[in-house]
Amino acid sequence: MNKNIRFEGITKYRDGEPVLQKLNLEIRSGEFFVLLGPSGCGKTTLLRILAGLESADAGRLFLGDADITHVPIHKRKIHTVFQQYALFPHMSVSENVAYSLRVRGIANNEIDDRVAHALRTVRLGAFGKKSVTQLSGGQQQRVALARALVCEPEVLLLDEPLAALDRELKEQMLMELVDLQQKLRTTFVYVTHDQFEALTVADTMGIMNRHGNIEQLGSAESIYEFPHSRFVADFVGRTNIFDGKLRVTREAYYIDVDDLGSFVLNVTPEITWLLSGMQLFLSIRPEKIDISLQKMEGFSNELMGRVISMIYYGRSTEYKVLLANGQSIMVFEQNEHHFPKKSIELGDDVYLYFQKENTVLLRH
Amino acid sequence: MRVVTTLQKIASQQLPFLLSLPAFLLQGYFLLIPLAFIVVISVTSDALGGQWLFTLSQYRDLCSSMHMKVIFNSAVLSCIAGGLSLLIGYPVAYYLAMRAGRMKHALLVFLILPSWTSFIIQVYSWFYLLQKHGLFSSFFYSIGLTSEPLSLLNNYGATVLGMVYCYLPFMVLPLYTVLEKMDKRLLEASADLGANAWQTFTHIVLPLSHSGIRVGLALVMVPAFGEFAIPDLMGGVKDLYVGHMIMEKFLVFRDWHSGAAVVMLSFMIPIVCVGLWYLMSKSVRYVQGEE
Numbered sequence: 246m247n248k249n250i251r252f253e254g255i256t257k258y259r260d261g262e263p264v265l266q267k268l269n270l271e272i273r274s275g276e277f278f279v280l281l282g283p284s285g286c287g288k289t290t291l292l293r294i295l296a297g298l299e300s301a302d303a304g305r306l307f308l309g310d311a312d313i314t315h316v317p318i319h320k321r322k323i324h325t326v327f328q329q330y331a332l333f334p335h336m337s338v339s340e341n342v343a344y345s346l347r348v349r350g351i352a353n354n355e356i357d358d359r360v361a362h363a364l365r366t367v368r369l370g371a372f373g374k375k376s377v378t379q380l381s382g383g384q385q386q387r388v389a390l391a392r393a394l395v396c397e398p399e400v401l402l403l404d405e406p407l408a409a410l411d412r413e414l415k416e417q418m419l420m421e422l423v424d425l426q427q428k429l430r431t432t433f434v435y436v437t438h439d440q441f442e443a444l445t446v447a448d449t450m451g452i453m454n455r456h457g458n459i460e461q462l463g464s465a466e467s468i469y470e471f472p473h474s475r476f477v478a479d480f481v482g483r484t485n486i487f488d489g490k491l492r493v494t495r496e497a498y499y500i501d502v503d504d505l506g507s508f509v510l511n512v513t514p515e516i517t518w519l520l521s522g523m524q525l526f527l528s529i530r531p532e533k534i535d536i537s538l539q540k541m542e543g544f545s546n547e548l549m550g551r552v553i554s555m556i557y558y559g560r561s562t563e564y565k566v567l568l569a570n571g572q573s574i575m576v577f578e579q580n581e582h583h584f585p586k587k588s589i590e591l592g593d594d595v596y597l598y599f600q601k602e603n604t605v606l607l608r609h
Numbered sequence: 610m611r612v613v614t615t616l617q618k619i620a621s622q623q624l625p626f627l628l629s630l631p632a633f634l635l636q637g638y639f640l641l642i643p644l645a646f647i648v649v650i651s652v653t654s655d656a657l658g659g660q661w662l663f664t665l666s667q668y669r670d671l672c673s674s675m676h677m678k679v680i681f682n683s684a685v686l687s688c689i690a691g692g693l694s695l696l697i698g699y700p701v702a703y704y705l706a707m708r709a710g711r712m713k714h715a716l717l718v719f720l721i722l723p724s725w726t727s728f729i730i731q732v733y734s735w736f737y738l739l740q741k742h743g744l745f746s747s748f749f750y751s752i753g754l755t756s757e758p759l760s761l762l763n764n765y766g767a768t769v770l771g772m773v774y775c776y777l778p779f780m781v782l783p784l785y786t787v788l789e790k791m792d793k794r795l796l797e798a799s800a801d802l803g804a805n806a807w808q809t810f811t812h813i814v815l816p817l818s819h820s821g822i823r824v825g826l827a828l829v830m831v832p833a834f835g836e837f838a839i840p841d842l843m844g845g846v847k848d849l850y851v852g853h854m855i856m857e858k859f860l861v862f863r864d865w866h867s868g869a870a871v872v873m874l875s876f877m878i879p880i881v882c883v884g885l886w887y888l889m890s891k892s893v894r895y896v897q898g899e900e
Binding site: 296298319320325329331333334345347348349396 | 802804
């Protein structure tokens with residue numbers, strides 16, 4: 246049965262300012278969808294409209310074929326894992342998990358079975374009788390998950406659920422969430438401003454910009470490798486942007502950057518909007534640039550610069566290189582050998598190389 | 610030098626204690642010491658030769674049916690005042706904390722404003738509103754509800770009205786505080802999980818406001834138990850209350866020993882009740898209600 250979520254022309258104002266404007270979005274049933282955007286961009290508002298905690302000022306919301314725009318919150322089979330978990334402090338773990346079943350008037354013995362099963366699913370089988378205030382952050386997170394999942398909602402919403410956890414626990418919980426989603430096949434809609442979380446869990450990602458528009462929709466890989474705009478390229482991962490003018494010759498496409506030179510571009514047939522002389526941006530990810538003290542052959546583009554900062558991360562090193570036009574760019578190098586033949590030092594003049602296939606052209 | 614720093618250290622550690630010392634001294638001098646006197650007076654009797662002898666006869670006398678009736682009257686009035694203030698005060702506090710938005714501080718001031726005037730003035734104001742030819746009785750007469758101007762004073766209803774009116778802020782304030790501090794996301798979570806508004810109220814709001822209810826009831830019922838000005842002025846001395854009994858013993862009969870025993874009683878009964886209730890609500894965990 247099709248249970249896709251469909252937002253049609255959703256508009257929401259807050260204090261007279263538009264938060265969301267005529268937003269259209271379809272989330273496929275059974276997938277792990279991540280809505281990624283900067284703080285205050287309206288992604289949480291969209292989630293709250295989906296949950297029923299807020300109503301849109303205009304537009305319609307569908308779950309499958311049913312129009313649920315005006316269905317009150319407690320009648321939606323959409324449950325939320327809240328940012329600070331919002332566990333009921335006067336109830337035990339089991340009572341918290343049982344809540345949604347209890348308010349629906351389900352028989353006690355069935356509640357017990359389902360609660361026990363839900364707690365086992367989140368690996369809290371032995372914690373039922375504990376008070377929720379005695380639990381650690383990660384355990385509270387699991388209780389919130391079990392509580393939202395126990396009555397088998399059609400959609401599970403997660404509002405920055407891991408924001409309060411430290412990095413190690415966060416990574417572990419992300420893996421558990423992916424496993425859980427693959428097992429249950431419930432539609433998960435996960436809202437975050439953390440691109441690391443988004444890239445880790447998403448089947449499909451929607452990138453929301455500061456104006457509350459979905460700027461790009463796609464798989465984690467497609468968004469990282471083929472961003473449609475400067476905003477997406479910058480927000481998901483890190484990148485270097487060159488600002489230049491397009492020059493088309495019989496042999497190839499070039500971008501001319503003032504005071505720096507020109508770069509050869511890789512133009513695929515689907516890019517149809519190119520016009521000679523147009524102003525555009527070239528994005529190249531830091532890990533796709535090679536850095537070297539010696540001149541090398543076989544690269545389509547070459548740059549020269551001076552290392553102005555270095556951060557050693559162990560498995561990789563991040564270099565900041567100042568170019569002739571005063572712009573500095575980032576370069577990541579994997580540290581593949583114990584003893585590199587010759588290591589790059591701060592202040593060294595270096596050559597930078599990248600292939601035209603690894604660049605992305607951006608219109609805005 | 611070291612002496613100075615040591616002194617500073619002691620001063621900074623003990624500062625909260627030093628600052629609260631005046632309050633402790635005041636409380637000790639004006640509350641605890643007189644209270645100790647009352648305890649002593651209540652368990653002694655004047656013997657010949659000015660000697661005070663230990664006795665429990667005053668307490669035994671209190672068990673007489675006449676005294677029990679008075680205590681019963683006070684207990685009933687205290688329960689009615691507590692119950693009605695809770696029923697009226699809870700919605701008020703709920704509205705102020707959850708719905709009033711920016712207006713809440715202004716509304717809160719309106720609520721407390723009357724209690725900034727003297728208690729007796731509040732009671733007398735009601736007196737003028739309720740008496741024969743007063744505002745209410747004239748109004749009822751003018752719209753033809755009554756055939757002649759009636760006094761609305763000197764009945765049990767007037768007593769209850771006065772009690773609830775005067776004690777309502779003491780119920781609303783603790784309730785407001787606890788509701789205001791309540792994490793509103795819990796209410797969202799409850800609705801999100803499928804609870805309707807009534808279920809959210811009974812399962813989440815009510816149990817989480819227990820402490821406010823407890824404090825509110827204690828603040829209303831304990832003084833209400835010893836109250837006599839309101840029943841006296843508005844109820845027209847039809848029933849006797851503990852307050853009357855204390856006044857009578859001290860001022861009419863000049864029997865300080867039995868007077869002190871009544872004071873002890875009017876003091877201990879509410880404290881014991883509140884204490885028992887506190888212990889009970891601590892041991893009995895909240896049990897979720899039915900659908």
